[in-house]
Structure formats: structure tokens, C-alpha cells
Amino acid sequence: MRIGIPREIKTREGRVALIPAACAELIQAGHQVCVQADAGTLSGFSDDSYRKLGVTIMDSAETLYNSAELIVKVKEPVSGDLLWLKKDHLLFCYLHLAPNPELTQKLCDIGLTAIAFETVEENGRLPLLAPMSEIAGRVAVQVGAHLLHGSVGGKGILLGGVPGTSRGKVVVLGGGVSGMRAAETAAALGAHVTVYDKYAEPLHRVCQLSPLITGKFAYADAIAEDLKDADLVVGAVLVPGARAPKLVTEQMVKSMQPGSVIVDIAVDQGGCVETIHATNYLEPTYELHNIIHMGVTNMPGAVPHTSSQALCGAILPYVQLLASGQWKNHTGLLKGINVKNGQVVHPALKN
Numbered sequence: 001m002r003i004g005i006p007r008e009i010k011t012r013e014g015r016v017a018l019i020p021a022a023c024a025e026l027i028q029a030g031h032q033v034c035v036q037a038d039a040g041t042l043s044g045f046s047d048d049s050y051r052k053l054g055v056t057i058m059d060s061a062e063t064l065y066n067s068a069e070l071i072v073k074v075k076e077p078v079s080g081d082l083l084w085l086k087k088d089h090l091l092f093c094y095l096h097l098a099p100n101p102e103l104t105q106k107l108c109d110i111g112l113t114a115i116a117f118e119t120v121e122e123n124g125r126l127p128l129l130a131p132m133s134e135i136a137g138r139v140a141v142q143v144g145a146h147l148l149h150g151s152v153g154g155k156g157i158l159l160g161g162v163p164g165t166s167r168g169k170v171v172v173l174g175g176g177v178s179g180m181r182a183a184e185t186a187a188a189l190g191a192h193v194t195v196y197d198k199y200a201e202p203l204h205r206v207c208q209l210s211p212l213i214t215g216k217f218a219y220a221d222a223i224a225e226d227l228k229d230a231d232l233v234v235g236a237v238l239v240p241g242a243r244a245p246k247l248v249t250e251q252m253v254k255s256m257q258p259g260s261v262i263v264d265i266a267v268d269q270g271g272c273v274e275t276i277h278a279t280n281y282l283e284p285t286y287e288l289h290n291i292i293h294m295g296v297t298n299m300p301g302a303v304p305h306t307s308s309q310a311l312c313g314a315i316l317p318y319v320q321l322l323a324s325g326q327w328k329n330h331t332g333l334l335k336g337i338n339v340k341n342g343q344v345v346h347p348a349l350k351n
Contacts (some may be wrong), residue, residue, distance in 0.1 A: 001031050001032070001069050001070050001322075001323040001324075001325075002031070002032045002034065002067060002068050002069045002070070003026060003031055003032065003033045003034065003068060003069070003070045003072060003319070003323055004034045004035075004036075004058075004064045004065060004067065004068025004069075004070070004071050004072070005017050005018050005023075005033070005034070005035045005036065005039055005064075005072055005073065006036045006039060006061055006064055006065065006071065006073055006081065007036040007037070007038055007039040007061070008039070008073065008074050008075055009078060009080045009081065010075045010076075010078055010280075010298060010301075011280040011281060011282055012280060012281035012282060012298075012301060012302075013074065013075055013298050013301045013304075014042030014043055014301055014304030015042075015043055015074045015075075015298075015300070015301055015304045015307050015308045015311065016035075016039050016040040016042075016043045016045060016074070016304075016308050016312075017072045017073050017074050017093070017308075017311065017312065017315065018033075018035075018072060018312050018315075018316070018319070019040065019043070019045055019308055019309060019312045020040070020045055020049045020050045020053050020055065021053075022312045022313075022316045022319075023035065023050060023053060023054075023055045024053040024054065024055075025316065025320075026319065026320065026323060027053065027054045027055070029320065029323070029324070031323050032056070033054075033055050033056070034055070034056045034057075034058050034064050034067055034068055035047075035050050035055050035056070035057055035058070035064075036057075036058055036059075036060070036061055036064045037057050037058065037059050040308070042304050043304040043305050043307075043308040044304075044305045045308070061080065061081070061083075061084055062083075062084055064084075065084030065085065065086070065089070066084070068089070069088065069089065069090060070089075070090045070092065070319075070322055070323060071085070071089050071090070071091045071092065071093075072092045072093065072315070072319055073091075073092075073093040074093060074094060074311065075093065075094055075298055075301075076093065076094060076095050076096055076097075076100070076103060077091070077093075077103070077106075077107075082106055082110075085107075085110050085112060086110065086112065087110060087111040087112055088112070089110075089112045089113075090112070090113050090115070090322060091107075091112055091113070091114040091115065092114075092115050092117070092315070092318070092319065092322060093114075093116070093117060094116060094117045094118055094132075094268075095114060095116035095117075095118070095119075095338055096116070096118065096268040096269055096297075097116070097241075097338055097339075097344075097346075097349055098241060098242050098243045098269050098270060098348065098349060099243055099268075099269060099270035104338075104339065104344060104349065107338075107339045108339055108342045108343065108344065109342070111341060111342045112339070113337065113339065113340045113341070114337070114338050114339040114340075115322075115333060115336040115337050115338065116241070116336055116338045116346075117129060117315065117336070118240070118241070118268075119240055119241045119335060119336045119338060119346060119348070120318065120332050120333060120335065120336035121240070121331075121332055121335040121336070122332040126240060127314055127332075128311075128314050128315055128318065128336075129177075129238075130177050130314070131307075131310035131311055131313070131314045132300045132307065132310070132311060133176065133177035133178035133181070133236075133238075133265075134177055134178070134181045134310075135181075135299075135300040135303060135306065135307055135310065136178050136181075136265045136299040136300050137177065137178035137179060137180065137181030137182035137183075137184075137185065137234070137236060137265065138181050138182070138185045139299050139300065139302055139303065140178070140182050140234045140236075140263040140265050140294075140299065141159075141170070141182050141185040141186045141189070141232070141234065141263075142185065143263060143284075143294060143299075143302075144170075144232040144234065144261045144263045144294070145159050145189060145232070147261045147263075147285065147292050147294065148168070148231055148232060148259070148260075148261055150259075153259065153287070153292060154259050154260075154261060154292060155231065155257060155258065155259030155260055156259070157231045159186060159189045159190065159191040159231065159232065160189045160190025160191060161190060167190055167191055167192050167212075168189075168190075168191040168192070168231040168232065169191065169192050169193075169194075169226075169229060169230050169231050169232075170182075170183075170186040170191045170192070170193045170194070170230065170231065170232045170233075170234065171193075171194050171196070171223070171226050171227060171230040171232070171233045171234070172186070172193060172194070172195045172196070172206075172233075172234045172236055173196050173218070173223070173233070173234065173235050173236055173237055173247050173248070173272055174195075174196070174197060174235070174236035174237040174238060174266070174272070175195050175196075175197035175199075175202030175203055175205065175206050175215065175236075176197075176202060176236060176238050178236040178238075178265050179195060179197070179202070179206070179234070179236035180195075180202070180205065180206050180209065182234045182236055182265075183195050183206050183209060183210075183213050184206075184209045184210065184213075186232070186234075187209060187210035187212040187213050188210070190212070191212065191231075191232075192212055192214075193210070193212055193213045193214070194213075194214045194215075194216060194226055195207075195213060195214070195215050195216070196215075196216050196217070196218040196222070196223055196247070197215070197217070197218055198217065198218050200217075202215075203215030203216070203217070218247065220247075223247060223248065223252065224249075224251075224252050224255070227248065227252050227253075227255060227256055228255050228256065228257075229257065230256065230260060231257075231260055231261070232260070232261045232262075232263070233248070233256075233260070233261070233262045233263070233273070234263050234264075234265065235247075235248070235262070235263070235264035235265055235266045235267070235271060235272040235273050235276070236265045236266060236272075237266045237272040238266065238269070239269070239348070240348060241338070241346050241347075241348030241349060242269070242348040242349075243269055243270040244266040244269040244270050244271055244272040245272060246271075246272060246273070246274045247272045247273075248262075248272060248273040248274060248275075249274050250274045250275050250289075252274075253273065253274070253275045253288070253289050253291055254289045256289075256291050258290035258291070259290065259291075259292070260291050260292070261291070261292045261293075261294070262275075262276065262291060262292070262293050262294070263294045264276040264293070264294070264295050265299060267279075267295040267296070267297055268297050271295060273293075275288050275289070275291075275293060276293055276295045277293075277295055278295050278296075278297045279293075279294065279295045279296050279297075280296060280297070280298075281296055281298075281301065281302065284296050318332075318333060321333060
């Protein structure tokens with residue numbers, strides 16, 4: 001199969017879907033791999049590092065899309081990508097269509113088959129979402145800790161404190177992969193962490209990570225009470241393929257102390273905080289009700305070298321299945337199909 005890896009054009013997105021070593025494995029299996037010029041540069045992978053392994057470097061997106069059957073990219077198509085996508089393309093990337101009906105309709109109008117990384121499912125797990133969720137959880141706390149600095153408008157809190165001072169307080173909404181990593185990172189910094197989830201199992205898991213972590217069931221009254229003195233709130237709620245539920249109301253946000261910070265990882269799926277809206281790394285934050293909000297939709301894009309390596313390792317076995325034509329009997333990939341032949345087919349998108 002002819003596989004194309006375009007350069008990401010979403011704002012400040014430096015990741016690349018397949019690193020050179022992975023491309024070499026596909027070529028050895030008999031496939032043709034084309035990479036758009038400079039697609040891997042921001043991740044630390046030069047065109048020459050691809051070329052010496054047998055990858056064809058193409059100068060333009062138009063040429064790449066016209067020559068490829070399978071398009072493997074990181075983020076959802078934006079206007080510059082949609083120009084070149086065709087009906088006979090098989091698209092494999094993060095899509096996050098639930099909060100984006102306009103993109104959903106455009107993909108239906110094109111008539112292609114689009115498989116979303118975030119809805120590929122194996123034994124109840126989301127293996128292609130997990131590596132980026134791990135990174136997003138850690139980045140959310142690292143960025144949140146910085147935004148709490150008084151020098152950038154925060155309330156002047158050091159999350160771990162020092163002897164003679166109070167530790168910072170972090171509230172994490174959701175005990176999945178991103179929530180666990182956010183909680184673990186915050187606790188490693190020395191903060192008191194409270195994780196909310198609907199189910200007992202993830203609460204047991206997160207509590208085992210550190211004695212500084214407390215797990216609570218996600219009752220609205222309990223969340224509202226904890227938010228009143230929270231320094232950092234991390235939204236990490238996930239309903240696979242669907243919009244995230246709003247666990248934090250605007251009234252809850254108004255009750256928080258000025259200079260506190262909200263980082264909503266769930267913004268890709270619409271966000272779990274009522275006052276959040278999507279931002280990018282050019283303008284990552286905004287202030288509302290004296291609370292700093294961050295809603296960057298490609299949070300792992302801040303660390304593209306690490307993210308590209310982790311993502312590629314997860315997706316390569318599935319790319320191999322797609323390229324060999326063996327995927328049509330693969331339950332996990334079939335569950336990942338969001339759009340096919342002009343129709344929305346994923347159950348979560350139909351509701």
C-alpha cells in the first residue's frame with residue numbers, strides 16, 4: 001500500500017505520526033512510504049533521516065495526498081488538509097469529532113473512511129489514546145504549576161510548598177490514564193491531590209500511587225466544596241468517542257479563589273468544565289472570573305520528540321494491519337471507524 005505522512009499544520013503542532021524507524025519496517029514489508037518535507041523536523045527527525053531508510057520525501061501536501069492511499073497523521077484534518085483528502089483515502093489519526101460537527105460533515109461529504117486513534121478499542125482499553133493521555137496528564141500539571149506563579153498572574157503558590165508552609169491543593173476530575181498521571185505528577189511535586197471518579201476501581205488505583213492522593217466519588221456537591229480552595233484543577237474526564245460531561249459548572253468556577261488555575265485535558269471532547277473553550281499554544285490561556293483557564297487541544301504537542309516516539313510505538317501495529325488489508329476483520333480497528341462512505345458509523349457520534 002502507498003502510505004502518506006503529511007506535515008501537521010495545526011497551530012504549534014510539532015508531532016509526526018511515524019518516525020523513521022517505523023517507516024523502515026513498513027518499507028521492509030513491501031509498502032511505499034511517503035513523508036511530506038519537514039514533517040518530522042520539529043520532532044527531531046530530519047528529512048535525511050527518513051530518506052536514508054528508503055522513504056520518499058515529497059515537497060507538497062498536494063503531491064503526497066494524491067499519491068497515497070492510507071493517510072496517517074496525528075491531529076484531525078484542518079482546512080489545509082481537507083483540500084486534498086479524497087473519497088478513496090483511508091484516514092487514520094486523532095479525530096475528536098464529538099464536539100466538531102462541522103468537520104464530521106466535511107468528512108462525510110468527502111466520502112472517505114476515517115478511523116480515529118481515540119476510538120480504537122482492545123479489551124475495553126483505548127491503546128492509541130493511552131500514550132498521549134499519559135503525556136497530557138503530566139504536561140497539565142507541569143504547565144499548571146507554572147501558571148500558579150505570581151509572575152504570570154497566578155496566586156503565587158508552590159505546589160509542593162516548603163517546610164513551614166502549606167502544600168498546594170490539586171483536584172483531578174477523572175481517574176483514567178490522564179487523570180492518574182496528573183495525580184501522580186502533582187503528588188510527586190508534593191501537593192495534596194484529590195481525584196474524583198464515578199467508579200471505585202480507578203479510585204483504588206490512584207490512591208496506591210502516593211499517600212498524598214485521596215480518591216472520592218464524583219458527587220457534584222463534593223466537587224463544588226473542594227473547588228473552593230483548589231489551587232489547580234485538572235479536567236481528565238473521558239467518555240470514548242462522545243462529548244465530555246460538564247462536571248464543573250460556571251458557578252463552581254466563580255467560587256474558586258482568584259489566581260487559581262484550570263487545565264482541561266478533556267477539551268478535545270468539548271471539555272468537562274463549563275467555562276472552558278479550546279485554545280492553542282500561540283494563546284494557551286485566558287482569564288475568566290479571575291481564574292486562569294488553559295484549553296489547548298493538542299497538549300502533548302508541546303513535547304513533540306517524546307510524543308512522536310510514544311505515539312508511533314502504539315500505532316505502528318495497527319498501521320501494519322491497515323496497510324496489509326487485514327484490518328477488516330480486526331474488532332479493535334472496526335470499533336475505531338467514525339465515518340464511512342459518507343455516513344457517521346460510530347455509536348457515540350450518532351447519539
